[in-house]
Amino acid sequence: MIHIRGLGKYYDDMKVLQDISLDVEQGDVFGIVGHSGAGKSTLLRCLNGLESYSEGSVKVMGHEVCDLAPEGLKELRREMGMIFQNFNLMNRKNVFQNVMFPLEVWGVPKKEAAARVEELLALVGLTEKKEERIRNLSGGQKQRIGIARALALRPKILLCDEATSALDPKTTISILELLMDINIKLGVTIVVVTHQMEVVKMICNKVIVLDSGRIVASGETDKLFLAPGEELRKLVRDDYAVIPSGTNIRLVFPREIANESIITRMARELDTNFSVVGGRIERYRNDVIGFLIINVANEDLDRVIGWLEKNGMIWEVMKDGE
């Protein structure tokens, strides 16, 4: 669907994007993560031509974006919906008129367009709000309207620019569930730009990590988070206080071994003690993965690691400050 090779972009002398290559396939939910200023929103805008680029190639559904004439670019944008952090809805139009607007722009006959709007409002669950002014809606409702508007022209790709960053955690989850639904039921390929790791973990099957305009990590989400590289770890730093003595080990519990009482077995078999420093359960798309951080005395470290290896555990030794 989207194939980027060697993409580079400059503002004057400043490099905003450097040597970006990635592939998004039909049906993917593709995550682009990074701190603010990492260039992720710019990268997203290169996909639908809202931003130009100076180097490399961006091919979307077979078209090189920067080679498209204005008319061709319009046609491409018709195939790509976009939602935004601040929703970007028109205050002087009501809910119905906002969703209707893209259809008007493309000259869809009134009756057909109205029926489509009803359909979309039902999809996002806001049928009863159709006469409402935008300013009377909550953030989550505004984003639902943004989604309805972005889907109005039946796009094949949906671009999400920090779509949940202005929302509270509960609303974020409901919006992400809606996006998942759209991905699965309507088969819309989704590209998500965000600085929120939870968003990536919850909905993306593939992800790239962007830092200062370069890709520093990429891959399938679950694999990437199970064994995060140096760069990704900087972004997902576990905030556990490091215990002054001993070594912290992070254990990962995929679903298959979550039930095997690993910890108590290890303690028994090695006849040793260790303390639990922290842990959490995270949701990755449709999977649940547990993390546990234990602290072992340095003299036991080799034995513990040996045991973990023998038992096929996924683990890593954490360095100070991680």
Add this chain to the structure above:
Amino acid sequence: MANELLYALWETLYMVFLSTFFSGVFGFALAIVMILTGSNGLRPNRALYSALSFVVNLLRSFPFIILMIAIIPLTRLIVGTSIGSTASIVPLTIAATPFVARLVEGSLLEVDPGVVEAARSFGASDMQIVFGVMVREAMPSIVLNGAVVAINLLGYSAMAGAVGGGGLGDLAIKYGYNRFQTDVMVYSVVILILIVQLIQSAGNAVYERIK
């Protein structure tokens, strides 16, 4: 006396209404060009924007009374005379057009760029964006600015009146000031105050309805 007051009121309304209308049309068109060609516009064109901006500033820096006299030949060319209410509509329009252009440009600049970007993202054309998004979103602010312009022109029209345009300002000066008829002066001023209040209330009412 009452007749003269009524006639002067008519002349004032005539001048203010028509000059507001014409300067509104021209100023609006100018603002659209400026917003398109401005540095963050949809069709940036530095040369054109700078030229327009310069002319707008130039016209706005003229004291109105000087401008009025300076363009007498133009006024003659357009209306055939340089005296009377109709003739004064020309300088009033020319004085107010750049003012309108700046105000409307300001209103349009306040439109959230994100909304414009959203419209671009689903393939709206530049014209659809300017009229369907920017002007539409800016309308409440444009309406309020319209009241500002009309009230400004009311003030200018009094000045135009003094040099042969007629109207309430002229009446206040001729009868009230020069002939010491204080009552005429007071009536004229009271009527002017009422018109200002009326224009502003109308502007606010429309704003409240459409915002």
